[in-house]
Amino acid sequence: MNAPARVSYREALREAHREALRCDARVFLMGEDVGRYGGSYAVSKGLLAEFGPERVRDTPLSELGFVGAAIGAALGGMRPIVEIMTVNFSLLALDQIVNTAATLRHMSGGQFSVPLVVRMATGAGRQLAAQHSHSLEVWYAHIPGIKVLAPATIEDAHGMLALALADPDPVVMFEHALLYNLEAARPSTWPRVDIARAAIRRPGTDISLVCYGGTLWKTLEAATALSAEGIEAEVIDLRVLRPLDDETLFDSVRRTHRALVVDEGWKTCSLAAEVMARLGEQAFYDLDAPLARVCSAEVPIPYAKQLEDAALPQPATIAAAVKRLLGRP
Amino acid sequence: MDESSLTPVPLAPELSLQLLRDMVRIRRFEEACADLYGQGKIRGFLHLYVGEEAVAAGVLHALAADDAIVATYREHGHALVRGMPAGVIMAEMFGKREGCCRGRGGSMHLFDAGTRFYGGNAIVGGGLPLAVGLALADKMQGRSRVSACFFGEGAAAEGAFHESLNLAALWRLPVLFCCENNRYAMGTALERAHAETDMAHKAAAYRIGAERVDGMDVVAVYEAATNAAAAVRAGSGPRFLELLTYRYRAHSMFDPDLYRDKAEIERWKQRGPIHNLSNRLKAQQQLTEEAFLALDAQALSEVAQAVTFAERGTLEPVADLLKDTYTEPVA
Numbered sequence: 015m016n017a018p019a020r021v022s023y024r025e026a027l028r029e030a031h032r033e034a035l036r037c038d039a040r041v042f043l044m045g046e047d048v049g050r051y052g053g054s055y056a057v058s059k060g061l062l063a064e065f066g067p068e069r070v071r072d073t074p075l076s077e078l079g080f081v082g083a084a085i086g087a088a089l090g091g092m093r094p095i096v097e098i099m100t101v102n103f104s105l106l107a108l109d110q111i112v113n114t115a116a117t118l119r120h121m122s123g124g125q126f127s128v129p130l131v132v133r134m135a136t137g138a139g140r141q142l143a144a145q146h147s148h149s150l151e152v153w154y155a156h157i158p159g160i161k162v163l164a165p166a167t168i169e170d171a172h173g174m175l176a177l178a179l180a181d182p183d184p185v186v187m188f189e190h191a192l193l194y195n196l197e198a199a200r201p202s203t204w205p206r207v208d209i210a211r212a213a214i215r216r217p218g219t220d221i222s223l224v225c226y227g228g229t230l231w232k233t234l235e236a237a238t239a240l241s242a243e244g245i246e247a248e249v250i251d252l253r254v255l256r257p258l259d260d261e262t263l264f265d266s267v268r269r270t271h272r273a274l275v276v277d278e279g280w281k282t283c284s285l286a287a288e289v290m291a292r293l294g295e296q297a298f299y300d301l302d303a304p305l306a307r308v309c310s311a312e313v314p315i316p317y318a319k320q321l322e323d324a325a326l327p328q329p330a331t332i333a334a335a336v337k338r339l340l341g342r343p
Numbered sequence: 344m345d346e347s348s349l350t351p352v353p354l355a356p357e358l359s360l361q362l363l364r365d366m367v368r369i370r371r372f373e374e375a376c377a378d379l380y381g382q383g384k385i386r387g388f389l390h391l392y393v394g395e396e397a398v399a400a401g402v403l404h405a406l407a408a409d410d411a412i413v414a415t416y417r418e419h420g421h422a423l424v425r426g427m428p429a430g431v432i433m434a435e436m437f438g439k440r441e442g443c444c445r446g447r448g449g450s451m452h453l454f455d456a457g458t459r460f461y462g463g464n465a466i467v468g469g470g471l472p473l474a475v476g477l478a479l480a481d482k483m484q485g486r487s488r489v490s491a492c493f494f495g496e497g498a499a500a501e502g503a504f505h506e507s508l509n510l511a512a513l514w515r516l517p518v519l520f521c522c523e524n525n526r527y528a529m530g531t532a533l534e535r536a537h538a539e540t541d542m543a544h545k546a547a548a549y550r551i552g553a554e555r556v557d558g559m560d561v562v563a564v565y566e567a568a569t570n571a572a573a574a575v576r577a578g579s580g581p582r583f584l585e586l587l588t589y590r591y592r593a594h595s596m597f598d599p600d601l602y603r604d605k606a607e608i609e610r611w612k613q614r615g616p617i618h619n620l621s622n623r624l625k626a627q628q629q630l631t632e633e634a635f636l637a638l639d640a641q642a643l644s645e646v647a648q649a650v651t652f653a654e655r656g657t658l659e660p661v662a663d664l665l666k667d668t669y670t671e672p673v674a
Contacts, residue, residue, distance in 0.1 A: 042483065068483060073510070074506075074509060074510070074513065076506035076509065076510060078472065078502055078503055078506055079472050079475070079502075079503065079506025079507050079509070079510050080472075080506075080510065081472070082469070082471070082472020082473055082475070082476060082503065082506075082507070083472050083473075083475040083476035083479055083507075083510055084476055085472070085473055085476055086461075086472060086473040086474060086475060086476020086477040086478070086479065086480065086490075087476040087477070087479045087480040087483070088476070088480075089461060089473070089476065089477060089480070090411075090476065090477045090478075090479070090480025090481060090484075091480055091484060092479075092480045092483060092484070094476075109466060109469065109503075110469070110472060113466045113469060114464075114466070114469060114473065118462075119667050119668070119669070119670065120447055120666075120667045120668050121444060121447055121448050121452045121454070121462075121463075122443075122444050122447075122448065122452070122454035122456075122462070123442070123443065123444030123445035123446075123447050123448065123454070123667065124445070124666070124667035125443075125444070125454050125455070125456040126454060126456060126461070127670050158668050159668055159669065161669075182670035182671070183669050183670050
């Protein structure tokens with residue numbers, strides 16, 4: 015049977031799960047509606063039939079309980095993947111992730127590692143209002159002891175899971191909900207990716223645009239529009255939100271001398287703030303202009319489309335911010 | 344001592360003496376900790392187990408070497424009975440490199456991979472889901488081990504308690520839930536925190552076989568835990584023990600203990616777990632006062648050696664501050 019010519023972000027993730035479940039008997043997936051329902055974003059559709067209810071394990075609505083149980087299972091020799099339906103619900107499990115998964119290795123003097131992968135959907139843009147639209151990646155990126163991934167491309171969606179599973183420490187993976195339907199031609203073989211470096215998704219000379227997850231595609235769209243006006247923006251996809259790859263950022267700014275960060279998180283105490291602080295601390299003399307950022311408006315994300323659109327970074331607002339920074343009309 | 348507390352001890356004499364010895368070891372260890380805290384040798388939070396010794400001693404002797412233990416921030420006694428050397432525990436509290444966690448955990452975070460001792464958890468209820476997961480791993484890998492989880496009645500008000508009991512029962516996991524009901528969540532009395540004050544009843548609502556046990560009687564604890572652990576090991580799902588006990592000392596070294604009646608403390612002291620057992624063993628000619636004093640002297644000597652070991656310990660270099668945040672160093 016020939017594989018279809020096109021593949022989506024969702025399917026890439028599903029294939030990564032299938033490969034992980036096939037290759038390693040210790041791997042299992044658990045979460046709300048991952049089994050019979052097929053996953054609330056349909057990532058795990060079909061996996062129950064292939065791997066059975068032990069390894070594609072439906073849980074009750076107990077985020078704290080099943081994330082904690084996954085930590086315990088990891089300590090007990092398994093390699094759990096926990097799907098938390100969305101980042102919004104992950105707040106119910108924050109205690110186990112922050113107080114247990116992140117601390118255990120250090121607190122035990124190196125005796126116990128927690129090889130756990132937690133996946134969750136994140137982000138706004140589907141008129142789901144204030145309780146289903148958070149971008150709280152930075153909350154997790156704040157915590158020493160965990161690693162934070164944000165696959166923005168189909169290749170990363172496929173490749174990051176296996177690397178996260180191979181990591182001996184807890185890894186939290188954010189999948190922007192608007193990316194699941196992203197589609198591209200299926201690669202003949204999946205490329206190797208890493209979980210160490212940021213990626214330059216579009217080379218440019220005039221400014222470095224730093225983004226991650228769902229904002230990558232908006233930023234690329236802005237960069238294309240700017241190119242038509244003679245501005246060549248370099249687009250950097252952070253990919254790994256903790257630990258941040260400073261070198262790729264500094265290297266880019268050394269060439270472009272300007273940087274703007276695009277972040278769907280709220281501006282105050284955002285990941286953008288962290289990136290800007292690092293550039294300010296370590297690349298200050300490479301800069302020809304103040305650092306800038308485009309973040310979400312400081313408001314619970316509203317339901318009405320025009321309000322939601324206005325609350326989030328958009329290609330037009332990104333392009334406008336770049337032009338302001340460059341002093342262009 | 345009333346007459347009923349002199350009921351015969353139906354255990355092998357050697358085991359009875361071991362239970363007694365371990366309770367005395369905990370008592371002496373905890374008393375030393377209180378002194379050392381006063382001297383400034385131990386810092387941070389320190390929660391003592393004085394009065395509750397029968398629970399750790401009785402339950403842990405009912406478990407096997409490859410079972411897992413998840414405990415709370417009041418866990419020195421559990422670590423000691425489980426087999427962690429007193430010196431290693433004391434060195435941890437002294438913040439020394441020779442401590443079980445190289446001085447990174449302290450009193451509330453004792454860990455030992457060798458005895459499958461998974462902490463030492465300072466988030467009330469935080470250990471419950473962990474024990475459920477350890478049990479899930481055993482079940483998925485076809486091992487017949489027990490994961491024993493200690494927690495207080497205070498934890499039973501947390502969501503983690505209810506989520507964990509539900510998961511363990513739903514998936515029939517080999518967890519032995521051990522609720523150390525000492526009647527106070529820090530300063531909040533049982534009746535002021537729980538609409539249903541019977542913890543075993545809460546567990547029964549999740550269809551978990553549950554039993555209330557006199558936690559001041561180590562024999563009762565040992566027998567109940569032995570039966571419960573056997574049932575768990577046989578694959579019949581989780582079991583729940585509510586161990587009715589009492590702490591004689593304040594919640595922590597910062598607690599002025601103003602929320603309970605001194606007469607109440609005295610009443611519970613009359614039922615002290617060490618006297619409870621030693622008097623019964625004496626009554627059935629399995630223990631003499633001389634033997635008891637010798638056992639106590641042995642415990643004191645073990646603690647003294649532990650303190651010396653901790654005193655002589657070294658400090659982890661500050662250069663290693665970030666060590667073990669990740670398995671492999673991260674830039």
